[in-house]
Amino acid sequence: MKVVTILGSASSHSNTKKALTVVENKFADLGAEVTQLNPLDLKLNNPATTETEDTKRITQLVRDADVVIMATPEYHGSYSSVIKLIIDNLGYPSALCGKAVGMVGVAASPFGALKALEHLNSITTHLGCHTYPKMVNVASCYKVFDQTGALNDESLRERLEALAEGMLDYASKF
Ligand SMILES: Cc1cc2nc3c(=O)[nH]c(=O)nc-3n(C[C@H](O)[C@H](O)[C@H](O)COP(=O)(O)O)c2cc1C
Numbered sequence: 001m002k003v004v005t006i007l008g009s010a011s012s013h014s015n016t017k018k019a020l021t022v023v024e025n026k027f028a029d030l031g032a033e034v035t036q037l038n039p040l041d042l043k044l045n046n047p048a049t050t051e052t053e054d055t056k057r058i059t060q061l062v063r064d065a066d067v068v069i070m071a072t073p074e075y076h077g078s079y080s081s082v083i084k085l086i087i088d089n090l091g092y093p094s095a096l097c098g099k100a101v102g103m104v105g106v107a108a109s110p111f112g113a114l115k116a117l118e119h120l121n122s123i124t125t126h127l128g129c130h131t132y133p134k135m136v137n138v139a140s141c142y143k144v145f146d147q148t149g150a151l152n153d154e155s156l157r158e159r160l161e162a163l164a165e166g167m168l169d170y171a172s173k174f
Pocket residue numbers: 009010011013014015016017073074075076077078106107108109110112141
């Protein structure tokens with residue numbers, strides 16, 4: 001199966017990236033082909049202006065994907081502008097239509113990224129995605145990852161790895 005992951009943070013010490021890496025590694029262990037869309041590697045223009053080569057490339061990658069994972073930090077009570085820029089560079093109508101989509105939200109708050117996940121869910125519903133209901137909400141992100149970036153919460157690791165396992169099964173239904 002082909003998996004495209006969308007990283008919604010451009011931070012050099014991104015906690016969202018740390019969480020997403022756990023999911024990506026599990027997909028790779030399960031034999032999936034994983035491609036990450038990292039905002040730091042992409043040249044994207046504002047939506048509805050000139051398409052870049054990266055816009056065309058990532059749109060085709062998403063079209064060809066069996067599974068898409070969106071990972072967003074919670075910024076000011078919602079998803080990041082970075083992930084929205086990537087989503088808005090996936091065509092109109094969107095290449096995401098009909099895709100099996102899983103989500104990870106990451107926040108400093110002990111309540112996690114519930115608002116970011118809810119808002120992202122409203123986009124994927126609008127786009128006609130098959131949104132996997134078991135989103136992973138990463139709370140207190142500065143506590144669950146240590147200084148080296150290692151995850152020190154085993155129950156969170158289980159939830160992140162279960163997302164990869166569950167998504168492969170979920171995507172096979174469509
Ligand atoms: C612009 C900005 C807005 C933020 N807003 C929130 C917020 O609304 N709720 C929250 O819990 N944390 C908030 N934070 C903290 C982030 O959740 C935290 O820094 C997290 O590590 C972000 O993920 P990242 O490291 O992948 O960018 C905010 C951080 C930034 C930079």
